[in-house]
């Protein structure tokens with residue numbers, strides 16, 4: 001069931017058309033990503049969904065509510081991650097949670113949220129004394145405090161180190177597993193690939209594709225490069241005769257096989273039959289980066 005429906009959304013700022021006919025729907029229980037480069041119109045799109053901006057065209061339905069008319073009802077079902085600058089420096093973690101709880105009819109047990117987010121020990125710490133990762137986790141707690149059905153997370157892991165980023169991803173998967181639908185704005189390919197069930201790729205205010213990460217990758221060339229060092233001499237012609245193999249090259253002590261479809265299986269089966277071990281085996285194939293490049297004609301600028 002679609003929980004969010006966006007149809008032909010248009011938003012202009014003066015002469016700039018930031019969102020130019022965007023359409024997508026988000027199914028209940030999924031992590032849906034909006035992926036695109038800086039300035040693509042991602043934040044403007046979600047701000048229209050959150051009811052924070054007035055659209056110039058199209059329609060939006062969030063659990064049957066139009067954000068343009070029903071902002072009070074919407075606040076009870078949709079939790080939005082705050083931008084860091086929206087909290088005063090001196091507010092304590094506990095105070096922020098108490099304050100935000102007071103906005104909702106049925107707030108979550110925030111002690112439990114702190115526990116899940118690993119912030120219990122920081123209850124009495126001022127916001128300005130939190131690390132980047134802790135601030136991020138607090139903003140997620142505040143997005144979830146109204147027990148929303150949908151959480152909108154914008155640039156969730158920007159500014160976090162790789163370890164904190166991975167922790168945050170696991171956390172978001174847990175939130176989804178608890179039944180919350182997640183709308184995630186990102187310009188990180190790895191984040192999109194790892195977390196999202198489906199993605200809308202947005203470029204210059206337009207949706208250029210909506211699919212799963214794997215679906216997007218499969219639209220680009222499925223060429224694979226299989227590189228390995230054989231543990232014993234191997235006649236290259238045997239590799240070249242394999243189905244789906246198009247090219248075989250020597251690179252010093254390594255062999256590089258180029259193929260598609262089932263080439264990897266064919267190569268590893270041949271090696272197994274010949275009792276040859278493929279040392280330093282590396283398989284390169286198309287990634288979401290390649291799919292993005294194919295869809296938009298440029299690389300995303302991280």
Ligand SMILES: Nc1ncnc2c1ncn2[C@@H]1O[C@H](COP(=O)(O)OP(=O)(O)OP(=O)(O)O)[C@@H](O)[C@H]1O
Pocket residue numbers: 013016017018036037038039040041042043044045187
């Ligand atoms: N308040 C505003 N007034 C005027 N122009 C704006 C405003 N907000 C955004 N824009 C412009 O609208 C376009 C889309 O911006 P938006 O912030 O939605 O993109 P984004 O994909 O979220 O980018 P980023 O990842 O950099 O946040 C950009 O050209 C931006 O400069």
